[in-house]
Amino acid sequence: MTLPPLTSRQAVLGLRFGFALIAWSQVGGHLHLGMARSPWHAALIVAFYIMATGLSLTWGRTWSVGTGIALALVYHVFGDHDGALQRHQVWLLASSLVWLGLSPVEGWRSPTAASWPPRRETDPGLRLLRVQLSVLYAFGVLHKLTPAFLSGDRLEAIAVEQWFGSDLPSLHVGFVAAAWATVGIELALAVGLWHRSLRPFLARLGLLLHVGFAVLLPVQTFSVLALLHYVAWCAPTTAKRRREEQALTRAWAG
Amino acid sequence: MGEPSRDDVFELRARGVRVEQRRVREAMAWLAFALAMGPLIYALLVASFVGWQRPEWFYAMAWTSWGAAVVAALATRLQALRYVDWGACDVRVSEAGLALRPNGRDEWTDVGRSVAWAESRLPGTAHLHLDDGREVELSLHEPRKTNALLAAVHARPRRLVTRFRATGRGARLGITAVSLHVLISQLVGKLSVMTHLQALFTLSSCLGVIAIVRWRSLPPRLDVGNDGIKIRRHRVRRFISFDAIEEVHFDKTVLTVDLKDDTVERIEVSQENAAELRAAYHRLVDAKKTYAHAMGEPARVALLDRGGRSMADWRDALAKHVVGGDFRRSSLSVDDVEAILAAPNASAEHRIGAAMAMRIADDDDDAVRRIRIAAESSADDDLREALLEVAASEAYDQHAAR
Known part of the structure; x- marks a missing residue:
C-alpha cells in the first residue's frame, strides 16, 4: 500500500480546506473585536477574518499568505491576552499557510492548457x-x-x-x-x-x-x-507521476 | 596559423592568454565556510561534551569570525584571484591536452590534460574549457583563427566533459538559516540549559543539514558520451545509458533528465555556467538522436560473448572467429568488428570483445587509435578504462605475429 496518489493541485486544495477549517476553529473561536486595545488591533482582527474568508471561498494564493501573516501577528499581539492564541500550533498554522501560498491552486476548475500548464517540478509550497x-x-x-x-x-x-x-x-x-x-x-x-x-x-x-x-x-x-x-x-514526487499528471492535463485540455 | 595535422595537433599564436585557477578560490571558499560555521560548531561541541556557559568573549569572537567569513567569501569573487595571465603565447591543442609556450621560451608547458569544448563569446576571442573545469581565455584578434581553433577542438570525436562551478545558493541559504536559527533560539540562553544529549542531537542535526545542503549545492559534473551520460556529484558517479532516459528538459540554468525508472536527475548550475550547460544539453540531445538511429548489432555479435571465460580464453576464442585460416571459419569480418566497436548502443561486453578482435585482426597503430577514439567517446568510465586497457595491452602482439 502506498500513499493515495493526488495531483499537486488536489493536494494543495485539500491542504487549503484543512488549514482553513483549523484557522476558523482554533483562532476564529477565540478572536473577537472586544479584545482590541487600539485601532491597530481592531484592524488586525478584521484583516484576519477577511483573509480567512478569502481563504475559504476563493483560490487565490494571496489569501493563503495573508491569512498566514495575520495569524502570525495575532499570535504575537493577542497571545498574552488569550492563551489559546499563543499555542505553538497557531504559529505552525501561520507558517503552513505561508508555505502553501507558494503553490498555486488556480485553474483546477478549468483545466485548459492555458490556465493549467503542466508542472514539471514539485510545488515549492x-x-x-x-x-x-x-x-x-x-x-x-x-x-x-x-x-x-x-x-x-x-x-x-x-x-x-x-x-x-x-x-x-x-x-x-x-x-x-x-x-x-x-x-x-x-x-x-x-x-x-x-x-x-x-x-x-x-x-x-x-x-x-x-x-x-x-x-x-x-x-x-x-x-x-x-x-x-x-x-x-x-503529491507527485516522481517523474512517472508527473508524466501522468501532464497526460491528464493534456487529455482534459483536448 | 597552423592547420589540423594528421596527428591532430593544432598550433596557433595568441596575443594574450589567461588561465583560470581554482585552487586559491576553492581554499578561500572553504575558509569562509569554516569561519562562518566555526562559532556555532564550537558552542555545540562544548555544550555536548563539557557543558555550556557562554564566555564573555564569545560574541566578539563570533562576530569577528562571521565578518572574516564575509570577507573571504567576497575575496573569491576577485578577478585577480581568478585568472593567471600568461601574456602572448604559442598555443598547442592535441590529444595530449593543452600546452602553452610563452614568448622567449623554448619549452612547452602543459596546462591541462584535455580540452573538453570551446566557445567564442566575443569576436576574436576563444574560450577553451579543460577537462578539470578550468577555462582558458585566448585573445586571437582574428575571427579566422578563432573559427579554425573551434573547428579543430570540436572535430575530435570525444565525449563532452563539463565541470560546473558550485551554485552556492543552497549552501548560503542553508548556512544562513541554520546560523540564524541557532543564534536566535539556542545560543541566546537555551544552550546553557540543554542536556548533553540535546546539545549532541542539535550538533548532529546541524552537521547533517550542512552536509545535505553542501552535497546538494556541490558542482555536479556532467559527461555526455555517444552511449549515455555520466553524472558525478562529489564521489557518487552514475552512468545513465540513453536507453534509460525518457525525456530531457532544459531551462536556462536547469537540466532535468527524466528516467524510465521514475527517477529524475536534476542539474542546476549558477548563471555563469549557463553557456556550458546549454552546450551539454544540445550535445545530449544530438547524441541521444544519433544513439536512437544507430545501427543495431549484427546477428553474429553473439560470437563476441565472453561467456564466463577467462581473458586469455576469450582472446583465443575471438582469434578463431576473426583470423581463422579457413575463410569459412572467419565468421566475423573486420568491418563487422569495427561497426560493433563504434556502435554506441552495443553492449559494453560486445564493444570490449570487438576491441579485442580488432587488436587481434589488425594490430597496428590505426586499430589502437580507433579503439582509443571509441573509448574517449564513451561516458561510461568502466567501458572506457576497459577499452583503453585493450588498446594498451601487449597480449595481442603474439596473435598478430601468428
Whole structure:
C-alpha cells in the first residue's frame, strides 16, 4: 500500500480546506473585536477574518499568505491576552499557510492548457511543508531528550493526570519503553519520510502515532495539523507521476 | 596559423592568454565556510561534551569570525584571484591536452590534460574549457583563427566533459538559516540549559543539514558520451545509458533528465555556467538522436560473448572467429568488428570483445587509435578504462605475429 496518489493541485486544495477549517476553529473561536486595545488591533482582527474568508471561498494564493501573516501577528499581539492564541500550533498554522501560498491552486476548475500548464517540478509550497514536517519531528525529538522524558516520568505524569489519577498501575517499565519508542519513531519520521521505499510504512506509522496522540493526549489540533502535512507527501514526487499528471492535463485540455 | 595535422595537433599564436585557477578560490571558499560555521560548531561541541556557559568573549569572537567569513567569501569573487595571465603565447591543442609556450621560451608547458569544448563569446576571442573545469581565455584578434581553433577542438570525436562551478545558493541559504536559527533560539540562553544529549542531537542535526545542503549545492559534473551520460556529484558517479532516459528538459540554468525508472536527475548550475550547460544539453540531445538511429548489432555479435571465460580464453576464442585460416571459419569480418566497436548502443561486453578482435585482426597503430577514439567517446568510465586497457595491452602482439 502506498500513499493515495493526488495531483499537486488536489493536494494543495485539500491542504487549503484543512488549514482553513483549523484557522476558523482554533483562532476564529477565540478572536473577537472586544479584545482590541487600539485601532491597530481592531484592524488586525478584521484583516484576519477577511483573509480567512478569502481563504475559504476563493483560490487565490494571496489569501493563503495573508491569512498566514495575520495569524502570525495575532499570535504575537493577542497571545498574552488569550492563551489559546499563543499555542505553538497557531504559529505552525501561520507558517503552513505561508508555505502553501507558494503553490498555486488556480485553474483546477478549468483545466485548459492555458490556465493549467503542466508542472514539471514539485510545488515549492508542498516541498516546504514536507521540510516543515521533518523539522517538526526533529524538534519533537530535541524536546524529549531530557532525563524527565526518557525515564518515563513525564509520560507517567500525563497518565496520572489524564487517565488514572492516584490509581496508577505499576507500569513504569512500559512508560520507559513508550518514551523511547516515541523518540525513536519521531526520529525515524524526521528522516525516513524522505526515503521513497520507507515512506509508505513510515507514513502509516505516523498516522497511527498522531491518532494515538489525539485519542490519548489533549493535543487534538496539533495532531490534525501534523496529519494534514502528510497530504503534501501524496503529491507527485516522481517523474512517472508527473508524466501522468501532464497526460491528464493534456487529455482534459483536448 | 597552423592547420589540423594528421596527428591532430593544432598550433596557433595568441596575443594574450589567461588561465583560470581554482585552487586559491576553492581554499578561500572553504575558509569562509569554516569561519562562518566555526562559532556555532564550537558552542555545540562544548555544550555536548563539557557543558555550556557562554564566555564573555564569545560574541566578539563570533562576530569577528562571521565578518572574516564575509570577507573571504567576497575575496573569491576577485578577478585577480581568478585568472593567471600568461601574456602572448604559442598555443598547442592535441590529444595530449593543452600546452602553452610563452614568448622567449623554448619549452612547452602543459596546462591541462584535455580540452573538453570551446566557445567564442566575443569576436576574436576563444574560450577553451579543460577537462578539470578550468577555462582558458585566448585573445586571437582574428575571427579566422578563432573559427579554425573551434573547428579543430570540436572535430575530435570525444565525449563532452563539463565541470560546473558550485551554485552556492543552497549552501548560503542553508548556512544562513541554520546560523540564524541557532543564534536566535539556542545560543541566546537555551544552550546553557540543554542536556548533553540535546546539545549532541542539535550538533548532529546541524552537521547533517550542512552536509545535505553542501552535497546538494556541490558542482555536479556532467559527461555526455555517444552511449549515455555520466553524472558525478562529489564521489557518487552514475552512468545513465540513453536507453534509460525518457525525456530531457532544459531551462536556462536547469537540466532535468527524466528516467524510465521514475527517477529524475536534476542539474542546476549558477548563471555563469549557463553557456556550458546549454552546450551539454544540445550535445545530449544530438547524441541521444544519433544513439536512437544507430545501427543495431549484427546477428553474429553473439560470437563476441565472453561467456564466463577467462581473458586469455576469450582472446583465443575471438582469434578463431576473426583470423581463422579457413575463410569459412572467419565468421566475423573486420568491418563487422569495427561497426560493433563504434556502435554506441552495443553492449559494453560486445564493444570490449570487438576491441579485442580488432587488436587481434589488425594490430597496428590505426586499430589502437580507433579503439582509443571509441573509448574517449564513451561516458561510461568502466567501458572506457576497459577499452583503453585493450588498446594498451601487449597480449595481442603474439596473435598478430601468428
